[in-house]
Amino acid sequence: xxxxxxxxxxxxxxxxxxxxxxxxxxxxxxxxxxxxxxxxxxxxxxxxxxxxxxxxxxxxxxxxxxxxxxxxxxxxxxxxxxxxxxxxxxxxxxxxxxxxxxxxxxxxxxxxxxxxxxxxxxxxxxxxxxxxxxxxxxxxxxxxxxxxxxxxxxxxxxxxxxxxxxxxxxxxxxxxxxxxxxxxxxxxxxxxxxxxxxxxxxxxxxxxxxxxxxxxxxxxxxxxxxxxxxxxxxxxxxxxxxxxxxxxxxxxxxxxxxxxxxxxxxxxxxxxx
Numbered sequence: 041x042x043x044x045x046x047x048x049x050x051x052x053x054x055x056x057x058x059x060x061x062x063x064x065x066x067x068x069x070x071x072x073x074x075x076x077x078x079x080x081x082x083x084x085x086x087x088x089x090x091x092x093x094x095x096x097x098x099x100x101x102x103x104x105x106x107x108x109x110x111x112x113x114x115x116x117x118x119x120x121x122x123x124x125x126x127x128x129x130x131x132x133x134x135x136x137x138x139x140x141x142x143x144x145x146x147x148x149x150x151x152x153x154x155x156x157x158x159x160x161x162x163x164x165x166x167x168x169x170x171x172x173x174x175x176x177x178x179x180x181x182x183x184x185x186x187x188x189x190x191x192x193x194x195x196x197x198x199x200x201x202x203x204x205x206x207x208x209x210x211x212x213x214x215x216x217x218x219x220x221x222x223x224x225x226x227x228x229x230x231x232x233x234x235x236x237x238x239x240x241x242x243x244x245x246x247x248x249x250x251x252x253x254x255x256x257x258x259x260x261x262x263x264x265x266x267x268x269x270x271x272x273x274x275x276x277x278x279x280x281x282x283x284x285x286x287x288x289x290x291x292x293x294x295x296x297x298x299x300x301x302x303x304x305x306x307x308x309x310x311x312x313x
Contacts, residue, residue: 041095041104042072047088050113051310052080053133054089057116061124061143061286069094107132112152118145121162134171137164140188153197154178159207161188172216174195175209185226192197198235201228205244208272214266220247223294229271241287242294247279253306260286262294262309269297282306 042064070257073087086092103124107117112131121140134152137145142162150168156175176184176199178237182205191210194225198216201209204223214232221237221276223245233251240257248269263285269277281297297305 041106042069042095043095043108044086045089045104045107046109046111047091049110050079050089050205052113054079054111054114055116056086056114057119057138058086059107059114059117059126060119060121061105061126062122064105064177065103065124080202096277098310099192112150115152121145131168137162140164140199152192156185156188156190158183158185158186159190159269160186163188164190165251166190169194170196170200172199174200175200175207176200176202180305182222203230210271214251220245220294224246226272229277239284239287239292239294242296243287243289243290243291243292244294247294247297248281249296250277250302251299252302253298256284256296256306256309257287258299260284260288261288262312264313265300265310266297282309 047296058075062274068094073092075086078083084106090127093147105126106299107128113133114170116132116135117140118126121143124143126145128147133147136155136200138157138164141160145164150171151166153171155170155175156164158177177184182203185207186205187207189208193212195213196199196211197216200215202221204226207226209228210267212231215230215234217235217237221240225245227246229248234249234253235256240249263283266281266283267279271277280300284296286292
């Protein structure tokens with residue numbers, strides 16, 4: 041196990057995609073310290089910015105990295121990660137786990153924007169809040185999350201799960217506007233409240249809202265009231281739920297489940313059943 045701690049409080053963004061269990065594995069701490077890293081526009085070595093400690097009694101678990109200290113300005117941790125574990129004790133910056141394919145990332149704090157951007161596999165668990173574009177692609181791209189799982193125990197910003205094609209996002213707090221915008225497959229579950237325009241331009245997939253939703257887009261149609269809905273293989277949401285289908289402006293057949301008892305302002309839709 042490798043433990044990293046910042047030597048100083050960072051003033052400039054630090055791009056650290058080299059902090060990856062697959063890259064660390066099989067290397068001694070001296071070799072790890074020579075890996076390239078960027079602070080602002082200056083190229084440095086990992087040892088210039090971080091104290092590096094190898095916990096020898098756990099050497100068999102060399103695919104585990106523990107980050108300790110303030111790393112809220114550190115970006116792209118675990119990018120392209122394929123195996124192993126990263127444990128972060130505190131807040132972390134943008135693009136965490138970008139395009140990761142496997143392994144696990146656990147964050148005991150808050151996370152910047154684009155966490156899990158375009159990820160293909162693996163698991164990210166966030167104990168705090170996450171900024172916008174969770175699992176989403178870069179601007180101009182239409183390939184969002186393509187697999188894996190993201191769990192957020194706090195709140196999430198706008199456009200969570202945008203362009204999602206596969207995978208699972210579970211949000212236990214509240215979600216911002218445009219949750220699931222342009223989703224074509226996969227599942228998004230929001231236990232808390234959800235802001236407006238949920239599921240905008242979705243063509244497939246499933247969005248489940250257990251909390252309050254301000255409004256449903258007019259391009260969705262109500263299909264039925266369901267007593268329950270499958271969230272995961274081993275988890276079922278207890279309704280009743282309104283089931284809406286859309287986005288019809290995109291000829292979409294996505295499914296939007298909204299808890300009936302938390303959204304009595306939507307009961308006027310029942311006359312169309």
